[in-house]
Amino acid sequence: MKKILPPLNALRVFEAAARHSSFKRAGAELNITHSAVSHHIALLEDSLQIALFRRLNRQVILTEEGTALLADVAPALDQISLAVTTLTKNRGTVQLRVDTGPTFATRWLIPRLPSFLKANPNIDFRLRSSTSPVDFSSTDFEVAIRRKAQSRGGVQEAMFLPGMLVPICSPVLFKTLPTDPAEFEKHTLLHSFSMPLAWADWLSRMGVSGLPNARSLVFEEVGMTIEGAIAGAGIAIAPAYLVADELRSGKLILPMNHACQEGHQFRAFYTSMRGKKDAISRFLAWLGSQGAAAKGDGIGVELKPMAQ
Secondary structure (H helix, E strand, O other): OOOOOOOHHHHHHHHHHHHHOOHHHHHHHHOOOHHHHHHHHHHHHHHHOOOOEEEOOOOEEEOHHHHHHHHHHHHHHHHHHHHHHHHHHOOOOEEEEEEEOHHHHHHHHHHHHHHHHHHOOOEEEEEEEOOOOOOOOOOOOOEEEEOOOOOOOOOEEEEEEOOOEEEEEOHHHHOOOOOOHHHHHHOOEEEEOOEOOHHHHHHHHOOOOOOOOOOEEEEOOHHHHHHHHHOOOOEEEEEHHHOHHHHHHOOOEOOOOEEEOOOOOEEEEEOHHHOOHHHHHHHHHHHHHHHHHHHHHOOOOOOEEOOO
C-alpha cells in the first residue's frame, strides 16, 4: 500500500499554528509571513480534504479533526527533530574502543578517564574488560592494554607505566612477618590466576627458588587477590601502581619494598590498520602523561628495583 504523506513543511506550520492558536504568532516563530502560514494550512487542508481550523476574527481554533491530527503530528515532529539533532551532534565523532583487564580498568584507568573525555569531546570512548591475549584480527577494538608483551605481526606497542610487582599484606599480618622472604612459607601466599608466575618471578629475583611448603590461596583475578590481602587472608603479589592508594593510606603494607619490574610494564597495543590514527595517538599521549604523573606522585614508599 502506498503511504499517504502530506507536505511535511505544511505539517510543521500546522503544528506551530495549532500550538499558538494563531497564524500570526506561528509565522513569527517560523520567520514567515502570515499569508505564508495561511497558504501552508490551506495546502494541507486541501491535501487531506479536511478542515483543520475554524477561522475567527483574531484567532483560529482547531476542529475535532485538527485536534486529532495534532496529537499524532506533534510527537512525530519532535522525534524527527531529535534524530536530526543527534545526527548533527555526532558528525565528526570517532569511536575508540579500548580493551583492558578488569583490575587495571577499575583501579587505574577509570578514575583518570574523565580528564581524557573532557579534552576529547569528539571521541566516543568505549571500554571493555578482558584478559585474553591481544588479537586485532578477530576483535573490533583499536587499543588493548596488557602487561605481557605481544609478538603478533603488525601490532605496535607503547609502554606507559612500570608494572613493578611487589608483595603486599595487611598491617595486622605485617606484624608477624619475617624479614627473610624464604620464611614467607609460614604464611598463606595469595595467587592470581591471571598472574600465575608472579610469586615465582619475584622470589627468584630475591634468590629464593620457591616456597613449596607455603599454603596457597588462588583467586581468579588480581583485583580479588588485592582484596584478599586487604582482608588479611595472606601475602599477595600485585603491581604497585594498582595499590598506590592503599599503600599511601596504610590499608596495605609492603613487607619488603623490592619491586620486580622487567616484563611487567603496562603497555598499550594498537595497530595502524584501523583508520583511527588521530584518536589512537591522542589516547596514547594521554596514557603517557598519566603514567608519568602516577610515577611522579609515588606510592608512599621508595621502591627498590631488583637486579635482572
